[in-house]
Amino acid sequence: MNILLTGASGFLGEPLSECLDRDSRFVLTRAVRRKESLKNSRDVLIDGLHAGTDWATALNGQDVVVQAAARVHIMKDEVSEPVAEYRKVNVDGTLNLARQAVAAGVRRFVFISSIKVNGEDTPLNSPFTPGDKPAPEDAYGFSKMEAEQGLWDIARDTGMEVVIIRPPLVYGPGVKGNFARMIKLVEKGLLLPLGAIHNKRSLVALDNLVDLIVSCIDHPAAANQIFLAGDGQDLSTTQLLRGIGKAMGKPARLIPVPAGMLMFGAALLGKKGVAQRVLGSLQVDISKARNLLGWEPPISVEEGLRRCFDSENTL
Template sequence: MNILLTGATGFVGKRLVDQINDQGVHVLTCAVRRSGSAKYGHEVLVDGLHADTDWSSALSGQPEVVIHAAARAHVMKDEVPDPLAEYRKVNVEGTLHLALQAAKAGVSRFIYISSIKVNGEQTPKSKPFTVENVPTPQDPYGVSKLEAENGLLEIASETEMEVVIIRAPLVYGPGVKGNFASMIKLVEKGLPLPLGAIHNKRSLVALDNLVDLIITCVDHPAAANQVFLAGDGQDVSTTELFCGVAQAMGKPACLIPVHAGILMFGARLLGKQTVAQRLLGSLQVDISKTRKILGWEPPLTVEEGLRRCFVSENEC
């Protein structure tokens, strides 16, 4: 099967390129902005992801499937005057423009990598997000991903192109950046942290688990026009996560047990409620629909996924 991949140079895209080529089942074309930036496979140059992008060259190879992993990524401290407008230019207008051209070119399936931020930012403990929940995105990034999802489902209803949407929570793996990378640095420094008594629950997804799910959706007949939630199927507390990272690194976890209420109170005094919420709050994802419809199980446990964060590319 011929596949066109966008976002081939990103965190998820790079691993997709590796896995698709290693399997040798599909023929991969990578849409890139600079020649030689994708590791393997045929490349085709495009001038970005926006409402005027010309995708004719990328679609001229008649791909049956488009995996759309490119996006304007979530920015913690966005300094642009209107963040939502900037997200919409890429994540909504750019995505729907590509999807319309793909449908006209005869693409049979469009796989969209979305975000659990479409559902929201927090769940009550033991009440995970499901696909059936009414979406309540809390930031411009989440809003843009929801708008793109809605637009894609509308295109699917008006054309013969199937759409598959995958919402992922925090993705971790070799080369991870953002908050997870910051956590790794804290563990590396070995400084005592007041996070030894946090009993929240967070859903994560190992990079290889997410990639395996995406590849499963390439040709699974039951995936057509479905929304799936991704995850490891194993939720962890912040305390458990720090301990797991430390164990994977072969370092001691220097965690001091401090009650979460005290930490939240201190965070409010310092104006750090958002940071505290990520560390102390719960965000759980129910992947039972994904398992049932696709017969899919995450190949890696959390422990295995964490160990892979600290191996070289050649060892993966």
């Protein structure tokens, strides 16, 4: 089976491409933006993901496209019109690729979306499901939702199979963003007022997400479905910080401060959004992937956290 992977040199794309290269069922073509990222004669160089990208060479002979390239979520976006910038890449670029994939005879398009399509938080023990009505709250989430909607239109009109995967926070070797900031706080040995947080948040280890994507590439039951990705084990912020400390061999220094008091203080400082991400819950239900695909996350949260500090043990 011939597969085109976009975003092949990224945080997710790199380990996914390595996994696909090792699988004898697949012949992989990697789409990359820099010459130094080319690894073999099948790889193709593109000028970016946008409405004008020419995918003809890359799509020639492909059976499946895995669209992992994106303009990722940026906490402090400095562009003047972030909505337009997200749409250029995540919507226009994705749908241009999908239309050209149809013309090239590609039979399945796997799109790596985001749990932000569902929303930003959940009530405790009321996880998001794939069938929930989308409720994005930021430009990134809206762009992923619009891309999904466009892909369903293409699938309906052409018969090309579409698979949507929505991961929550992804962690693994080289992780950036909020997770990297948590690692630095624990590493510095700072005293953190987060020892009594009883929320629940779903995460997905990089290796678990890679495994789910591979399952969706050729599983017959994955066609035209939405799946939520996760480790199958939700953690409170307190548990996560302790787990990070254990994985790096440096215990987290936590003191118990009530979540309500922290939220009040954050609101006074104009940091309510930050506090919500730390103190609130965001859970996902992965039972659809389990029931429909027979999929189980291959590694535990504990192992996933350990692999953040030991890149040689990734799948």
